[in-house]
Amino acid sequence: xxxxxxxxxxxxxxxxxxxxxxxxxxxxxxxxxxxxxxxxxxxxxxxxxxxxxxxxxxxxxxxxxxxxxxxxxxxxxxxxxxxxxxxxxxxxxxxxxxxxxxxxxxxxxxxxxxxxxxxxxxxxxxxxxxxxxxxxxxxxxxxxxxxxxxxxxxxxxxxxxxxxxxxxxxxxxxxxxxxxxxxxxxxxxxxxxxxxxxxxxxxxxxxxxxxxxxxxxxxxxxxxxxxxxxxxxxxxxxxxxxxxxxxxxxxxxxxxxxxxxxxxxxxxxxxxxxxxxxxxxxxxxxxxxxxxxxxxxxxxxxxxxxxxxxxxxxxxxxxxxxxxxxxxxxxxxxxxxxxxxxxxxxxxxxxxxxxxxxxxxxxxxxxxxxxxxxxxxxxxxxxxxxxxxxxxxxxxxxxxxxxxxxx
Amino acid sequence: xxxxxxxxxxxxxxxxxxxxxxxxxxxxxxxxxxxxxxxxxxxxxxxxxxxxxxxxxxxxxxxxxxxxxxxxxxxxxxxxxxxxxxxxxxxxxxxxxxxxxxxxxxxxxxxxxxxxxxxxxxxxxxxxxxxxxxxxxxxxxxxxxxxxxxxxxxxxxxxxxxxxxxxxxxxxxxxxxxxxxxxxxxxxxxxxxxxxxxxxxxxxxxxxxxxxxxxxxxxxxxxxxxxxxxxxxxxxxxxxxxxxxxxxxxxxxxxxxxxxxxxxxxxxxxxxxxxxxxxxxxxxxxxxxxxxxxxxxxxxxxxxxxxxxxxxxxxxxxxxxxxxxxxxxxxxxxxxxxxxxxxxxxxxxxxxxxxxxxxxxxxxxxxxxxxxxxxxxxxxxxxxxxxxxxxxxxxxxxxxxxxxxxxxxxxxxxxxxxxxxxxxxxxxxxxxxxxxxxxxxxxxxxxxxxx
Numbered sequence: 001x002x003x004x005x006x007x008x009x010x011x012x013x014x015x016x017x018x019x020x021x022x023x024x025x026x027x028x029x030x031x032x033x034x035x036x037x038x039x040x041x042x043x044x045x046x047x048x049x050x051x052x053x054x055x056x057x058x059x060x061x062x063x064x065x066x067x068x069x070x071x072x073x074x075x076x077x078x079x080x081x082x083x084x085x086x087x088x089x090x091x092x093x094x095x096x097x098x099x100x101x102x103x104x105x106x107x108x109x110x111x112x113x114x115x116x117x118x119x120x121x122x123x124x125x126x127x128x129x130x131x132x133x134x135x136x137x138x139x140x141x142x143x144x145x146x147x148x149x150x151x152x153x154x155x156x157x158x159x160x161x162x163x164x165x166x167x168x169x170x171x172x173x174x175x176x177x178x179x180x181x182x183x184x185x186x187x188x189x190x191x192x193x194x195x196x197x198x199x200x201x202x203x204x205x206x207x208x209x210x211x212x213x214x215x216x217x218x219x220x221x222x223x224x225x226x227x228x229x230x231x232x233x234x235x236x237x238x239x240x241x242x243x244x245x246x247x248x249x250x251x252x253x254x255x256x257x258x259x260x261x262x263x264x265x266x267x268x269x270x271x272x273x274x275x276x277x278x279x280x281x282x283x284x285x286x287x288x289x290x291x292x293x294x295x296x297x298x299x300x301x302x303x304x305x306x307x308x309x310x311x312x313x314x315x316x317x318x319x320x321x322x323x324x325x326x327x328x329x330x331x332x333x334x335x336x337x338x339x340x341x342x343x344x345x346x347x348x349x350x351x352x353x354x355x356x357x358x359x360x361x362x363x364x365x366x367x368x369x370x371x372x373x374x375x376x377x378x379x380x381x382x383x384x385x386x387x388x389x390x391x392x393x394x395x396x397x398x399x400x401x402x403x404x405x406x407x
Numbered sequence: 408x409x410x411x412x413x414x415x416x417x418x419x420x421x422x423x424x425x426x427x428x429x430x431x432x433x434x435x436x437x438x439x440x441x442x443x444x445x446x447x448x449x450x451x452x453x454x455x456x457x458x459x460x461x462x463x464x465x466x467x468x469x470x471x472x473x474x475x476x477x478x479x480x481x482x483x484x485x486x487x488x489x490x491x492x493x494x495x496x497x498x499x500x501x502x503x504x505x506x507x508x509x510x511x512x513x514x515x516x517x518x519x520x521x522x523x524x525x526x527x528x529x530x531x532x533x534x535x536x537x538x539x540x541x542x543x544x545x546x547x548x549x550x551x552x553x554x555x556x557x558x559x560x561x562x563x564x565x566x567x568x569x570x571x572x573x574x575x576x577x578x579x580x581x582x583x584x585x586x587x588x589x590x591x592x593x594x595x596x597x598x599x600x601x602x603x604x605x606x607x608x609x610x611x612x613x614x615x616x617x618x619x620x621x622x623x624x625x626x627x628x629x630x631x632x633x634x635x636x637x638x639x640x641x642x643x644x645x646x647x648x649x650x651x652x653x654x655x656x657x658x659x660x661x662x663x664x665x666x667x668x669x670x671x672x673x674x675x676x677x678x679x680x681x682x683x684x685x686x687x688x689x690x691x692x693x694x695x696x697x698x699x700x701x702x703x704x705x706x707x708x709x710x711x712x713x714x715x716x717x718x719x720x721x722x723x724x725x726x727x728x729x730x731x732x733x734x735x736x737x738x739x740x741x742x743x744x745x746x747x748x749x750x751x752x753x754x755x756x757x758x759x760x761x762x763x764x765x766x767x768x769x770x771x772x773x774x775x776x777x778x779x780x781x782x783x784x785x786x787x788x789x790x791x792x793x794x795x796x797x798x799x800x801x802x803x804x805x806x807x808x809x810x811x812x813x814x815x816x817x818x819x820x821x822x823x824x825x826x827x828x829x830x831x832x833x834x835x836x837x838x839x840x841x842x843x844x845x846x847x848x849x850x851x852x853x854x855x856x857x858x
Contacts, residue, residue, distance in 0.1 A: 044569045050652060066573065066735065157640060157732025163462035229641055229731050388573065389734040392650045 041069055046391070048077045054151070055402035057376070061383075061391070068391060071383040073376055078406035086366040091117050091191055091333050094366065098353070099185050101370060102404035104147050106182075107140035108346040110189035113366075115270060116342035116355040117191045120335040128317070129193035129325040134271040135206075135313035136179070136188065138306040139172055142213065144347035145253075145299045145306070146172075148399045152296060153224055155396035156233050164220045168213045175206045191333060193326030198317075207314050214307050221300060234292035238382050238394035241290065248381075249374040252349025253298040254398060258290030264345035272313070281312040292397035299399070334361045346371055348399055372404035424540045424606075431527070435538050439516050446713075447672040451478040453717075454724045461728040482665065490661040495567030504565060505659070505666035508558025512673040515551045518544040519680050520606050522690045522708040536690070536709065537606060544605040545593055548681060549586065552636070555670060556582045559638075562667070563655035574654025577644045577735055584742040585635035585642075591750035592629040595622050595757045596685050609689030613703075619686040624753045626686045628746050630722075633678035635742065638671065639723055641730035642738060679719035680712070687715050756781065 047058035056077035062069040082101060086094050091113075098113045099106040111133065118125060150165030173183050179202055180188040180195070188195050224230055240250070240258045255262060263284045265273040276282040285301040287294035335357040343352035349371025356365040375398050382394050427435070452467065452475055459466030467474035492501060522536030541547050556579060563575020596618055597603055600611035612618055619626045635642040646654035653659075656667045683689060690708035691697065701707065733741070760774060807823065 042569055042572075044573075066576075153731055157643070158730060159458070159640075160462050160728050163464065167463055223729075227731065229733050229737075232737055233731060233734055387735065388650055389644075389732075393734075 057402050066387045068383050068386055071380045073379050075405050078402050082407050083368055087362055090361045095189055096187060101407050102401045103184055104144040104401055105140055105347045106185045107136050108344060111137060112342050112344045112351055112353045114189045114191050116340055116353045117335055119340050120357060123192050125193055126324045128320055128323045130272050131313055131316050132194055135310055138309045141306045141347040142303050143169055143172055145303045149299055152396045155392050161220055161223050171209045171212050175209050190326050192329055197325050203314055203317055210307050210310050233393050237292045237390055239290045244378055244381055248378040250378055252371050254295055254375055256286045257294040257298045259286055259288040261286050264343060276309055276312055282309050292393050295397045332361055334359060348372055349375060368407055370404045372400035376400050376405050427534050431534055439538055443673050446676055447669055448478040450672050450720055457724045458728045485665045486662050488661040493567055493658050497565040500561050500565035504558050504562035505663045508555050509666045509670040511551045511555040512670045515548050515677050518547055518605050520609055520689055521712055525705060540604050540606045543603045545603045549590060553586055559655050566658040568658050570651045570657045571655050574651045578655055581635060585632045588628055588742055588746040588750055589632040589636055592625045594754050595625045598757055598761050605684055608685060612688045613691055617688040628750050637674045637678055640727040641732050644735050676716055679716040682719055683715035
């Protein structure tokens with residue numbers, strides 16, 4: 001061979017580049033003007049304990065001054081091996097485990113499990129239970145979104161909106177607590193229906209709660225949305241393109257804020273959503289900007305829609321005759337051999353359970369697909385080239401729960 | 408000491424100062440110190456109560472009447488905490504920094520006038536309620552408070568922590584740029600008062616109107632820059648607990664942290680006192696009260712002065728309860744591209760008006776008309792859209808020469824690196840390409856058959 005192979009020449013090139021200036025040797029990124037002014041990038045660990053990470057997400061940032069050169073999310077600090085634990089629990093116990101990976105949408109998490117098992121069993125759920133489930137799922141969505149509507153301004157430095165949001169959360173949590181006994185982990189779903197029927201007079205109190213939240217929602221809106229600084233911090237920041245959303249499997253409000261119009265409540269209807277959709281009560285909220293502001297805007301709009309849906313469910317429950325809310329189950333509950341995939345539109349995005357059973361009383365495998373994991377994995381794409389202050393704005397607008405990331 | 412015999416006509420005399428005997432000076436210094444410490448404790452409580460009200464909460468109400476002793480209890484507890492010095496810290500600077508931050512905060516109060524000349528009770532000694540005054544009192548405050556910034560910068564640098572370093576970097580840039588805007592907003596006050604001494608400025612406002620009325624733009628600029636100067640929300644970028652954990656004081660604990668905290672709250676009072684003195688007539692009673700002759704005599708003015716300071720502090724708290732934090736670059740943009748140019752134009756305008764008034768050439772009405780026209784023009788200019796920078800035309804994508812000029816260079820915009828040549832094993836092409844595009848969520852037939 002007379003010619004130098006291209007690969008070898010490329011290696012030479014690289015060696016020459018690194019060799020310029022001793023001051024630059026060994027630095028990952030050379031910047032600045034030459035040998036004397038070569039600067040070293042700073043590595044900043046955001047987390048695992050940091051106020052902006054809502055828990056133990058860790059971002060390893062390489063900074064050039066305040067600008068982010070690279071970002072590497074490191075997950076797993078809260079990994080509990082929940083999928084393995086599912087395999088040694090029977091279907092009643094799994095609900096307890098499954099409702100807490102995303103601790104802000106416990107009801108939605110329970111729903112996926114019971115729907116998967118019911119589908120495997122070919123079980124018919126009483127109509128009253130379906131409507132109650134829909135109602136509670138939507139109230140749960142409101143609770144979840146209100147949490148983020150309060151915590152996101154905190155990350156941007158506004159300390160007041162969270163107290164407004166928590167007042168509304170408290171109002172709804174009270175009715176949720178009354179019906180289920182739990183304030184976060186409701187444990188109200190059972191395979192085949194619900195734990196028990198609604199308490200007497202609960203429908204009226206829930207109507208009042210929904211009305212109260214709806215009437216006070218404009219206060220949060222005025223406090224945050226009209227604010228110049230809030231807009232300056234969020235509009236045009238962290239724009240997520242539909243291509244990236246498809247590539248990373250981002251879902252939920254974040255995807256819809258970028259114009260990716262996917263909502264399982266409409267696209268793969270479960271519970272009573274088809275009927276609500278036909279009535280025009282359930283509207284799918286989308287925005288096209290794809291920036292932090294659009295994501296936050298979707299959240300607010302979804303709260304309004306969810307409150308409307310909750311009202312429609314309440315009206316319906318008033319009309320429905322009394323009846324059973326669950327199905328009598330055998331002492332030992334076994335799902336027949338086979339597999340199924342149940343996915344639901346959780347408040348944060350698509351939440352799926354892939355259930356494989358070999359006819360035992362425990363699943364052979366229960367794969368958990370969580371929204372936050374995919375939503376967080378797109379972060380490096382969004383953060384590179386932004387400043388640290390934007391990092392917080394973008395991270396906060398990805399609306400994640402660390403338990404949902406780490407499972 | 409004799410002053411030069413040539414005086415400007417408008418300059419009030421500083422004769423009342425520098426005549427105190429030793430123990431009076433010591434007493435006044437002690438009282439200023441005590442006042443600041445107690446007022447800080449009060450302000451912490453005040454802030455917590457007010458913010459709590461804004462957030463549908465109650466706030467501290469258990470310790471002492473109305474919870475007033477809460478901050479005292481917190482302070483004692485803070486002082487008893489373990490004092491930690493990080494291993495990677497530069498120890499000397501790390502220890503000196505809090506002192507460097509808190510000492511200037513105290514000594515800035517040497518020239519702040521709290522009241523008129525009073526008689527000390529049980530004696531015949533008459534003395535002004537001000538430790539001392541200088542012909543350049545305001546400049547003294549500017550100088551001293553900017554030393555306090557060194558405390559923040561050095562604290563962040565010496566902590567040996569990334570967050571602290573970022574915080575101190577931000578803080579230094581922030582305070583330097585806002586000090587310029589702040590200084591410029593004082594210039595018009597000096598023009599109207601004819602003096603830089605604090606007591607002289609109060610005196611000038613007694614003969615005239617309060618300077619907030621003729622110099623409203625200066626006051627607005629000062630009000631914005633004083634928030635930036637004190638690192639308070641919405642300009643608390645140096646601390647930014649959501650981003651930088653605690654900013655420059657992340658690594659500090661116990662008394663050293665308490666000193667930073669103390670310095671922040673004293674600075675809060677200092678800028679409020681400065682605003683009250685320069686624009687709101689200092690210790691002089693506000694309008695309806697000023698009709699009473701005794702309002703500006705004896706110890707009453709201290710009350711008016713503290714009241715004015717509290718009004719500003721309430722404003723600070725209100726901002727904190729309402730606004731999110733600005734981003735660093737937006738904040739710098741506000742300072743350099745808005746506040747400083749507006750200040751300069753305003754100073755220019757005020758100096759023209761002052762010259763015309765002093766010459767006595769034009770009457771009041773004509774001046775007002777000219778001012779109205781200028782304001783209208785400025786308002787109109789605010790509606791002219793900002794020119795967007797034209798997109799740079801894309802470079803013609805020439806061939807990439809890795810050795811252009813004889814040494815290795817990166818590709819120019821529009822050029823791309825040649826694809827690396829990948830050596831493919833001879834048998835690789837026979838394998839079927841693996842499909843990675845499979846939807847991970849939807850079960851495939853293969854997986855379903857596994858059950």
